[in-house]
Amino acid sequence: MALAAEITASGILMGSIFALVALGLTLIFGVMNVVNFAHGEFLMIGMYSAFLISTFLSIEPLVSLPFVAVVGFLLGIITYYLLIRYLLRGPMIAQLFGTFGLMLFLRYLVMFILGPNPRVLHQGVLIGKSVSLSWFTFDISKLAAAGFSILLFVLVSWMIERTKLGRALRATSIDAEAAGYMGIDTEKMNALAWGIGGATAGIAGGLLANFYYITPTVGMLFIMIAFATVALGGFGSIRGAFIAGLIVGLIMMVAGYYLSQIKLAFVYLAYFLVVVLRPRGLFGW
Amino acid sequence: MFSKTRSLLVVGFLVCAVTLIGVAPLAQAGSPKEIKIGVLFPLSGGLASTGALIRQGAELAADIVNDKWPNLDIPMAKWEGIPSLGGAKIKLIVMDHRSDPARGADLAKRLIEDEKVVGIMGCYNSSVTKSVSTVCERYGVPMINSNSTSPLLTRRGYNWFWRTTPDNITFTVDLFKFLEGLVEGKVRGVGKIPREELDDLAIAGEETEYGTTGAELLKEMAPEYGCRVVKYILYAHESPDLTSESQAMQAANPDCVLFIPYVSDVILYMRTFRSLRFSPHIIWGQDAGTVQPDFARVLGKDANGVITRTVFIPEVAIKVKPIAAQINNVYKERTGEDLSGTSARAFTGIQAWAYVLDKAGSTEPKAIQKACNEIYISPDDIIMLWGGINFGSTTPDEKGQNVLGMGMIGQWQWKDGKNVLEAVYPFDYATADMIYPFPEWE
Numbered sequence: 001m002a003l004a005a006e007i008t009a010s011g012i013l014m015g016s017i018f019a020l021v022a023l024g025l026t027l028i029f030g031v032m033n034v035v036n037f038a039h040g041e042f043l044m045i046g047m048y049s050a051f052l053i054s055t056f057l058s059i060e061p062l063v064s065l066p067f068v069a070v071v072g073f074l075l076g077i078i079t080y081y082l083l084i085r086y087l088l089r090g091p092m093i094a095q096l097f098g099t100f101g102l103m104l105f106l107r108y109l110v111m112f113i114l115g116p117n118p119r120v121l122h123q124g125v126l127i128g129k130s131v132s133l134s135w136f137t138f139d140i141s142k143l144a145a146a147g148f149s150i151l152l153f154v155l156v157s158w159m160i161e162r163t164k165l166g167r168a169l170r171a172t173s174i175d176a177e178a179a180g181y182m183g184i185d186t187e188k189m190n191a192l193a194w195g196i197g198g199a200t201a202g203i204a205g206g207l208l209a210n211f212y213y214i215t216p217t218v219g220m221l222f223i224m225i226a227f228a229t230v231a232l233g234g235f236g237s238i239r240g241a242f243i244a245g246l247i248v249g250l251i252m253m254v255a256g257y258y259l260s261q262i263k264l265a266f267v268y269l270a271y272f273l274v275v276v277l278r279p280r281g282l283f284g285w
Numbered sequence: 286m287f288s289k290t291r292s293l294l295v296v297g298f299l300v301c302a303v304t305l306i307g308v309a310p311l312a313q314a315g316s317p318k319e320i321k322i323g324v325l326f327p328l329s330g331g332l333a334s335t336g337a338l339i340r341q342g343a344e345l346a347a348d349i350v351n352d353k354w355p356n357l358d359i360p361m362a363k364w365e366g367i368p369s370l371g372g373a374k375i376k377l378i379v380m381d382h383r384s385d386p387a388r389g390a391d392l393a394k395r396l397i398e399d400e401k402v403v404g405i406m407g408c409y410n411s412s413v414t415k416s417v418s419t420v421c422e423r424y425g426v427p428m429i430n431s432n433s434t435s436p437l438l439t440r441r442g443y444n445w446f447w448r449t450t451p452d453n454i455t456f457t458v459d460l461f462k463f464l465e466g467l468v469e470g471k472v473r474g475v476g477k478i479p480r481e482e483l484d485d486l487a488i489a490g491e492e493t494e495y496g497t498t499g500a501e502l503l504k505e506m507a508p509e510y511g512c513r514v515v516k517y518i519l520y521a522h523e524s525p526d527l528t529s530e531s532q533a534m535q536a537a538n539p540d541c542v543l544f545i546p547y548v549s550d551v552i553l554y555m556r557t558f559r560s561l562r563f564s565p566h567i568i569w570g571q572d573a574g575t576v577q578p579d580f581a582r583v584l585g586k587d588a589n590g591v592i593t594r595t596v597f598i599p600e601v602a603i604k605v606k607p608i609a610a611q612i613n614n615v616y617k618e619r620t621g622e623d624l625s626g627t628s629a630r631a632f633t634g635i636q637a638w639a640y641v642l643d644k645a646g647s648t649e650p651k652a653i654q655k656a657c658n659e660i661y662i663s664p665d666d667i668i669m670l671w672g673g674i675n676f677g678s679t680t681p682d683e684k685g686q687n688v689l690g691m692g693m694i695g696q697w698q699w700k701d702g703k704n705v706l707e708a709v710y711p712f713d714y715a716t717a718d719m720i721y722p723f724p725e726w727e
Contacts (some may be wrong), residue, residue, distance in 0.1 A: 003536065010528045018525075108329075116333030118549055120556070120583050128587075128726075130560050139560035211560065213552045213583065217331055221525045256529030261492040261519040263529075 002135040007253045009136055015249020016146035020204040021222050022229040022241045023149075023156065024076075024197030030236030031173040031193035034084060037099040039226060040219025041106035042198050046072050046205020047214045048110060051119055054209075061124040062144075065206045072202020076194035084194065085187075103219075111216035118213045126210050141210035148207055152200060153242050160238060169193060173236070224264075228271045234284020244282060318373040320648060322638055323396030325389055325407030325417060328381035331523050331549050332409070334579050335627060339409060339432060340379060341620050342628030345612070346635035347375045357615070359608050360666060361639055369646035375639060378402060382413050389413035393420040403648040404428060406634050411435035412494035418446045427653045429641070431634025432627065434572065435498045439678075439686040445650075447657045447676045449637050450630050451690035453499045453545075453571065454679075456594040459692040460503075460543070460569060461510040463710045467721070472709060474718020480511065482566055482722075487516035487539035489530065489554070491546055496522075499545035499571050515539050523549055531557040541567035546574035555584055555591070559726050566722035567592060569694075576626045581697050581704035589699035590723040596669055597629035598695050598708045600716050609668040624668070633667055637674055640666075657685070664689075670714070696720060 025039045036042075049071045053064040079102065087098040121127055126141035160166035171179040172189040180186050212218070229248050233240025248267050255263035274281060324343055328336040351374045354362035366372030378400050382389035389408055396402045397420070404427040408414045414433040421428040422443050430438065430448040434456065439448055463472070470477035486507055490500025497519060504514050516537035520530050531554060534542060542565045544551055551574035558564070568591050574580060575593035602609035602624075612632065613624050624632070637660075642648070645656035662674035672689035679688055694710035696719055707717035 006532060007529060010532065014526050014528065111329070111333065116329075116337060117579050118334065118552060118583050120552070122585055128559055130562060132562065137561050139557075142560070211556060213549060213556070215331065215333075215549065217329075217333070221523055225525055252526060253529045256520075256524075256526070257533050260524075260530050260533075261521055263524075264521055 006136045007257055008250065009138070011250035011253035012246060013138075013142045013146045013249070014253065015246035016149040016242075017142065017204070017208065017245075018222075018225050018229055018248050019242045019245020020145070020149035020152060020200065020207070022226040022233075022245055023152065023204075023238065024200040025226050026230045026233070026236055026238060026241040027156065027200070028193050028197040029230065030238070031169055032084075032088075032190055034088075034095050035099065036197070037096070037223070038079070038103040038106055039197070039201055040221075040223030041103050041110075042072060042075060042201035042219075043205040043208070043222055044110065044214070044216065044219035045075060045106065046202035047209040047212070047218060048114065048205075049202065050206035050209040051121055051214050054121055054124065061121055061206065061210055062126065065148075065203055068202045068206035069199045070202075072205070073195045073199040075202070076196070076198025077191050079198070080191045080194035084190070107216050107219070114216065116216060118215045120213050121209050124210055139211060141207075145204075145207035145210070148203065149242075149245075152203065153238065156196070156200070157238050165192075225267065228267055231281055232271050232274050234281030237281065237283040240281055240283030318371065319376040320367065320370065320373050320642060321376050321378055321400055321402040322635075323393070323400060323402035323405040323407075324377045324379045325382045325392055325396075325405065325413070326379065326409055327384045327413075328379070330383045332384050332547060335409065335548060335573075335577060336381070338577065338625060338628045339631040341616070342624065342631030343377060343379075343406065343431075343635045345616055345619065346632045346639070347377050349612075349615075350375050350635070350639045354615075357608070357611050359612070361636065364639075364643075367639060367642045369643045370648070375635070375642075377635070382408055382410075382417075384410050384413065386410075386412045386416035390416040390420050393417040394424075397421075397424050397426050402426070403642075403650075404638065404653060406431060406638060409433060410493065410495065411438060411498070414438055415494055418443060421445050425650050427641075427650060427657060429634055429637055429657070431630045431637070433495070435494050436502065437494070437498055439684055440680075440682050442682075442684055444684075445654065447637075447685040447687075449634050449674055449687045449690070450596060451671075451692050452686065453502050455690060456571060456692045457499070457502045457506055459594060459694060459710060461506060461512070463694050464512070464541070464567075465510065466710065466712055471712045472719050472721070473712065473715035475721045478721065481540075483540050484512045485515045485538070485540045486512050487518070487534040487537055487542045487565070488514055489516075489518045489520060489534065489542065489544050489546070491522050491550060492519040493522055495547075495573065496545045503543055503545075520550070522547065524553075527553050527557050528561075530554075531561055531563060535561055535563040539565055541565055541569060543569050543571070544575065545571040548574040548577050548580055551575055552580065552583055555587055559587055562726050564723055564725050568723050569593065572596075572626060575697075576695070576706075578622055578625055581706070585704070586699045588697040588704050590696065590720045592694060592696045592709065593706075595626035595693050595695050595706070596671075596690070597624060597626045598693055598706050598714075598716070599623040600706075601693070601708045601714050602629075602668060602670060604716075605670060605714075606668065608665075612668050629668055633669055633674075636667065637662065640674075 049068045054061045129140040131138045176186045229244045233244030255266040326336040411433040434453045436452045467478045490496035570593045576595045645652040664673045677688045695706040709719045
């Protein structure tokens with residue numbers, strides 16, 4: 001019983017983090033129908049930003065989160081205006097290769113500037129701290145990351161569903177042309193979707209940096225999980241991304257405990273089954 | 286005005302082009318002959334930092350062979366090229382296999398067919414070494430391996446593959462002898478440890494050629510030395526999370542956790558162990574991940590007490606071998622770091638290539654093959670503590686293995702704000718009292 005509780009708790013914690021990584025990806029796809037292959041690199045830049053701000057400016061990693069969010073937001077906006085806007089004029093394949101190229105560019109640019117060596121954060125109120133219960137030891141930094149993940153999902157859902165801005169974003173995602181006729185600046189909405197997507201990836205990176213190692217290739221480890229999460233939950237569905245993140249986390253924890261070497265296979269199997277039985281994902285439309 | 290400027294530019298370009306075309310053949314004719322060696326390492330991806338270490342070690346060895354180094358007391362520092370080949374310089378053609386066996390095989394073909402290399406060195410990842418050596422075998426091109434330790438590599442009956450580093454069998458035997466030494470009270474600074482404190486093992490190997498063969502060996506040999514395997518895990522390379530694997534090990538309550546990892550995964554394991562407050566008596570790593578400077582630098586104080594097998598510990602080599610100290614100084618001037626087991630082995634691999642070429646006196650594959658099979662490099666000429674380099678076999682099914690290699694075990698110890706790799710095995714070479722057991726997490 002204690003073992004089941006321990007695995008479930010770990011799965012929920014990691015699942016919330018996977019969901020947070022997937023949030024920006026699903027948001028960008030939902031508004032623009034563009035698959036951002038460089039999303040893992042946005043995450044990586046968020047991790048490095050947290051590391052550099054905390055290390056060189058001696059700022060507590062948690063306090064650095066707003067700065068990291070700004071870095072991610074600007075990265076998303078710049079990506080939209082300098083790349084995506086032009087790619088949208090081309091065929092779908094151009095969008096795919098464009099973001100794939102951006103992924104390689106950002107990865108190797110960071111490797112060129114900062115080197116390939118792994119880094120970790122050593123100082124911070126959350127780092128290395130744990131809470132022991134009778135049946136489980138919680139890593140506080142993961143607990144905090146899961147808490148932030150829930151908070152961000154609530155905030156983004158509220159913004160999308162309850163605010164004027166969210167309605168404009170949704171209108172743009174449903175029919176950009178008609179939204180334009182209604183006076184919505186769809187160009188700005190697209191840029192905003194990239195900005196928010198980049199900011200959430202940056203925050204996810206800033207939180208991950210508290211317990212994960214940082215390398216220029218670290219985004220690669222999370223992007224495949226993020227794609228499976230988004231597809232499982234339904235492309236474009238925010239609620240779906242969260243639930244799918246929890247499912248992925250639980251699958252990974254259970255499979256990792258008993259059959260570690262093929263744990264990712266179980267995640268992709270779940271994704272495959274959903275795609276076969278319900279192609280639009282659990283909450284897609 | 287514009288057309289005049291453009292005309293001047295065109296004329297300038299033509300003059301430069303004609304000059305270069307005329308001079309190039311002259312320069313080529315006057316330059317010494319080159320011997321191309323294809324070098325395949327992981328220079329991007331998760332092992333990019335490891336690849337950089339190997340490259341630095343290999344390039345230093347090539348530079349020492351090619352140039353004059355009067356202050357180094359090693360024969361090849363006086364060669365200025367390969368002596369028996371008229372002073373021909375070694376040229377390394379370095380390529381990045383990205384830890385991908387299929388890409389490694391493609392690059393090997395390109396090196397052989399397009400670059401016309403006389404031989405190949407590489408590839409660090411045993412899985413890539415396996416695919417590349419198969420290509421070399423098919424083409425009849427010699428390959429010397431310096432950094433891959435899967436025992437299977439020299440047990441395939443290949444005629445064109447030789448390995449300078451000891452393999453995982455040597456290192457695994459070393460580990461169990463070390464554990465026995467703890468029981469018998471032979472380890473410096475540690476009294477006799479009851480066997481019950483050391484006999485339950487948890488093994489975690491990365492699911493690659495290197496990790497699985499290493500983990501299997503540990504599992505097979507454990508009963509011979511009176512140990513039990515209480516948990517056996519093969520995990521996916523560069524997993525996004527290793528919490529459940531760590532929890533599974535913790536639940537098995539082992540005395541020793543034995544890793545066969547690459548660096549990023551073992552960093553994540555150590556961070557997860559810390560968050561779970563999991564402190565077995567011994568944490569040991571099979572070289573690749575745990576021996577690297579990155580491991581100690583990134584983990585800082587959290588690496589204190591971790592034991593790693595290695596083949597080179599600067600402090601020991603410097604004390605025992607003056608040449609190791611000299612080479613280490615040159616390496617440190619270039620990179621700012623001491624040689625590690627990884628870079629020192631790459632250095633020795635290129636050194637072996639140089640000695641083989643000198644012995645062969647030819648770049649013909651058959652001559653190199655003969656030289657490899659007959660070579661003996663004196664222990665005085667190498668920076669390792671090995672008995673030298675001589676390719677042969679330790680078992681009937683083995684071929685092309687350096688039979689004079691030797692393993693060591695080091696322990697990371699946190700001293701004055703940095704990690705130092707201290708030798709704890711062989712017992713006679715110990716440089717510090719061992720930290721036992723692995724410290725509780727603060």
